[in-house]
Amino acid sequence: MKVLELKNLTKKFADFIAVDNISLSITEGEIFGFLGANGAGKSTTINMIAGLLRSNDGEINILGKNTIKNSRFAKMNIGVVPQDLAIYEDLTAYENVKFFAGLYGLRGSILHERVIEALEFVGLSDKHKSHPKNFSGGMKRRLNIACAIAHRPKLIIMDEPTVGIDPQSRNYILTSVRKLNEMGCTIIYTSHYMEEVEEICSRIAIIDHGKIIAEGTKGQLKAIITDTKDIWIEIKSTENIDVNKIKDINGVKAVQFEENLMKINSETGVNNLNKIIQYLINSDIEISSMEEKEPNLETVFLTLTGRNLRD
Known part of the structure; x- marks a missing residue:
């Protein structure tokens, strides 16, 4: 069953096309x-x-029904976990979830049961009388999820649900995403942490300049760039590196840095490693280690868009 279907969806802001017929x-x-x-x-x-x-144009269907003609049906079947926290810090955790669940028409004992269920799911049952202004960042994120799932939506949109939290809280949320999926929820997941997407997503779409430029499983997306390889070079300092000179080396397609790790994406059929190393030596840049890697999802994104996901 198709939970979500977009048909030729377009959105313009004045003369700017933000979403282009996807x-x-x-x-x-x-x-x-x-x-x-x-x-x-x-x-x-x-x-x-x-x-x-x-x-401005196009169609959105939820569970086969047009969202404009069936707006209440769509609302009842979608839960949104926004990037910006949508909670009231002066209300208790229980009152927050109750407020948002009430917006979906839940009342009485059913409302109470669903609030308790949602708080238990995110591990905040013991904090139901506490105020989120006293919560850690990870606990606030978990409460944000509880507010989005209490009405048991079929489709949950999770927009950067782990941004700005510690690794332990991130792992808790990723586990919660898997559990929601096992319980029958379909999930749209966005993140600037590519390793999260690679770990939990069954299928992926890449959008750039308003158009979907690639879509498929992780394996299918990686197969798009079988003609490239990754060269990871750990160096002592990036201070004297001229990125444009590395990009000018034959076969080099993209260069990015993560602290002292230089990641180069290069054509597989071009033997350019000696030239890269020679450039670094001539620039008095000390090499700590070097490794060739198979392309990952981050490489696919960088190759197709020319941009890092965090740009």
Whole structure:
């Protein structure tokens, strides 16, 4: 069953086309990764799916029903975990979840049961009388999730649910995503942490300049760039490196840095490693280690868009 279907979806802001005639479908039981750098059109698309923005053209269907003609049905079947925390710090955890669940029409004993259920799911049952202004960042993120799932939606949109939290809280949330999926929820997951998407998503779409430029499983996306390889070089300092001179070396497609780790994506058929090393030596840059790697999802994104996901 198709839980979500987008048909020729378009959104313009004056003369700027933020989302450009995109179509995709997500079937029941998927954890669907939706990737795009800042300004690519990802957030605009998510906001249209969630009913926060109206499209200029195209169609959005939830469980086979048009969201404009069946807005209440769509609302009842979508849960949104926004990047910016949507909780009230002066209300208790229980009162927060109760407020948001009440917006979906839940009342009385059913409302109470669903609030308790949601808080238990995110591990905050013992904090139901506490105020989130006293919570850690990870606990606030978990409460944010509870507010989005109490009405038991079929489709959950999770927009950067682990941003700015510690590794332990991140692992807890990723485990929660898997559990929600096992319970029958279909999930759209966005993150600037590529390793999260690679770990939990069954299928992925990459959007750039308002268009979906690639879609498929991790294996299918990686197969797009079988003609490239990754060279990871750990160096003592990046201070004297001229990135443009490395990019000018034949076969080099992209260069990025993570602290003192230089990641070079290069064509597989070009023997250019000696030239790269020679450039570093001539620039008095000390090499600590070097390794060739198979392309990962981050390499796919960088190769297709020319940008890092965090740009």
